[in-house]
Amino acid sequence: VRLFNEIQDKSREIEVANRHKSEFLASMSHELRTPLNAILGITQVLQVESKLLKRDDQAEPLKRMLGAGNHLLTLINDILDLSKIEAGHMDLQPEAVAVAPLLDELRSNLEPLVAKNGNALAVSRAPDVVSVYADPVRLRQALLNVGSNASKFTDKGTITVAVDHDEADGRRRVRFRVSDTGIGMTPEQLTRLFQDFVQADTSTARKYGGTGLGLAITRRLCNMMGGDITVESEPGVGSTFTIRLPARAEDFPFTSPPPEKSADEARSLS
């Protein structure tokens, strides 16, 4: 019994230490952004100046500085989000979100990304899907994340966003399916997909950029909103990510917390 108590005390200590670590990371990330934003801003001004002065030799290094800086900024933002979630500081405010304007906004946010790789974008909604019960900010983030992933890994193909309903255990859920005709993933790659800092392949980061945190964050956000995210994929054919979220407040599954980090996440919902 004494041993058991000791183990319990130790695990509590570890939990507290872990929370402190997450809080530290969250405040650090914020502090890191301010000077980085200054660097990015000044680099942009230099870019404008070098164009004006026809200093073509400076175009490439400035582009690389901005590219690397923006990558670093994405990393910091992702770490900030993840540590907020881990520390239980991610406050979600679910409400009835109108789906049609949400999709309009998603389309205009995705269009420049999709165009970059010569992809086409098709967005459709089943007429009976009017609203979804979710935190509007985090829902946008989740959809944008999955959508930008799709266009990143697809070249001269099609990205499809299709929204409809499904029903399980008497709960009505809105289903956002984001499909691409891109490079796809093998079953082994799929198993590692939603883990922190893991992309399908270690060479992926070099070739496609990104932090490898986006899907881990998206999965946590979907779980916290009472839904989930799943993926189907075939190498060389494409991938489909499906996000399912409660259609109405009464469809919110308070009784079945997500499998991981349930204590933290339940707390942050209250």
Add this chain to the structure above:
Amino acid sequence: MKIMYVEDNEDNVYVLQRWFSIVGFELIVARDGEQAVTMAAQALPDLILMDQSLPGIDGWEAARRIKASAITRHIPVIALTANAMSGDREKALAAGCDDFDTKPVDIERWREKIRAHAKPIGSTAGPGKD
């Protein structure tokens, strides 16, 4: 073209000073919300770029006051916020702002916003004729 920038971060002010001096725009800077309201009425800029997190009264309140005054209500106000996804667009429009964008400084995007809102329309030097 005279543009007022409401911002308390020195580095951001520096970036806009340098950028606007290249494209030939006059820049005036207010460091907090109160100053923004006073300066807008005195200097009557062609456009206002307004950061939202400011010491004293915040950017929302400053925008509301600028839009409530008969002297300054015609001046386009573009709200700038730290987070793209936090429902700030609605908040900006509710405060009477004409448009909304996000920080950090994004010259390409901000240039388009300034072009779209700044008058006089006949002005030849648009920002970023680079």
